[in-house]
Every structure is written in structure tokens, then in C-alpha cells.
Amino acid sequence: METSDKNTRTHLGRKISRIRELRGMKQEVLAIELGISQQAVSKIEQSEDIEDSTLEKIANILGVTAEGIKSFNEETILNIISNTFTSNDSSTINAINVQPNFNPIDKVVELFEENKKLYERLLASGREKVEILRKGYN
Structure with missing residues (x-):
């Protein structure tokens, strides 16, 4: 169990994939931005290690830093969201806390x-x- 947890923590391709999904971006869009094929993006997302120059390009496209990708931890993100999101209504439709300016x-x-x-x-x-x-x- 420890090895799979360690792999998830250091697997840059999975982190890129998850950040891309959270951003609502498809592999095809990332591929176009990078000037490569969708298959090449898929291969990158399956890679545990990625060259720093490629990682920088991907980070810029995703709107994060390369260090942000390296230190990305979905559990931490979900904890931040669950600890900072408040709503007095439990319904899904009204779950967004709207505070107009x-x-x-x-x-x-x-x-x-x-x-x-x-x-x-x-x-x-x-x-x-x-x-x-x-x-x-x-």
C-alpha cells in the first residue's frame, strides 16, 4: 500500500492529468497548446517523470507553476475545498454561495x-x- 501511495505522490503524469481535468481541459486542447498530438499528451500523462522544460510549458498552459504540479496533492485540495466551502442550504442547486458585489x-x-x-x-x-x-x- 505504501508503494502505490508513493507512486501517486511522485507520478507527475497523473498529477498533470488531474489538474487538467480539474481545469475542465481536454487532452486535445492541451495537445494543441503544446503543438503535439493528443496521443503524445496521453503518453506524457502516463509518464512518472517529465522533463523540466516540458513540465514548465504544461504548467503555463494549465495556469499553475511547475512546482505546483510537483507538489499537487488531490487530498489536500479536497480538504481545502471542504474546509472553506460553506452553505446554509444542502440542496445541490443552491450549493453555490453567491455573494454579489x-x-x-x-x-x-x-x-x-x-x-x-x-x-x-x-x-x-x-x-x-x-x-x-x-x-x-x-
């Missing part, structure tokens, strides 16, 4: 005013059409 009431008033202006323009347009029709019959 604007006053929602101001937005409602703004939308109301915009809606009022659009309605007034619609009424004016209707009145113009009625006038045109009246002139056409006279």
Missing part, C-alpha cells in the same frame, strides 16, 4: 426603469402606427 435592489430598480422606458417607446410606436392608419383612410 452589487445591491440586488438597485438592479431591480434599474431593470424596472429600463422596462418602463421600453414600454413607453412601444406605446409611442403604436400611437404612430394608429396615426399613419388614420391618415391613410382620410
Whole structure:
């Protein structure tokens, strides 16, 4: 059990694969960014060791540092997420803790005013059409 745990800790390819997945990036996208084939990316992700220059390129594309990839530990990441995420609602739909940086009431008033202006323009347009029709019959 210790050897498989040690392999997971030092297997750079698996770490790259997991970071890529967490970023929502497909192998094909990483391959295009690196200028290599998807099969080559697959081979990199199966490799335990990766050249520093390649690791730097991959790190830049993934938006992390090479050291970040080397020290990546999914268990630590999950602990950070579970310890920092709070929600008063247990439902999946409302599990995102939304804290807007604007006053929602101001937005409602703004939308109301915009809606009022659009309605007034619609009424004016209707009145113009009625006038045109009246002139056409006279």
C-alpha cells in the first residue's frame, strides 16, 4: 500500500492529468497548446517523470507553476475545498454561495426603469402606427 501511495505522490503524469481535468481541459486542447498530438499528451500523462522544460510549458498552459504540479496533492485540495466551502442550504442547486458585489435592489430598480422606458417607446410606436392608419383612410 505504501508503494502505490508513493507512486501517486511522485507520478507527475497523473498529477498533470488531474489538474487538467480539474481545469475542465481536454487532452486535445492541451495537445494543441503544446503543438503535439493528443496521443503524445496521453503518453506524457502516463509518464512518472517529465522533463523540466516540458513540465514548465504544461504548467503555463494549465495556469499553475511547475512546482505546483510537483507538489499537487488531490487530498489536500479536497480538504481545502471542504474546509472553506460553506452553505446554509444542502440542496445541490443552491450549493453555490453567491455573494454579489452589487445591491440586488438597485438592479431591480434599474431593470424596472429600463422596462418602463421600453414600454413607453412601444406605446409611442403604436400611437404612430394608429396615426399613419388614420391618415391613410382620410
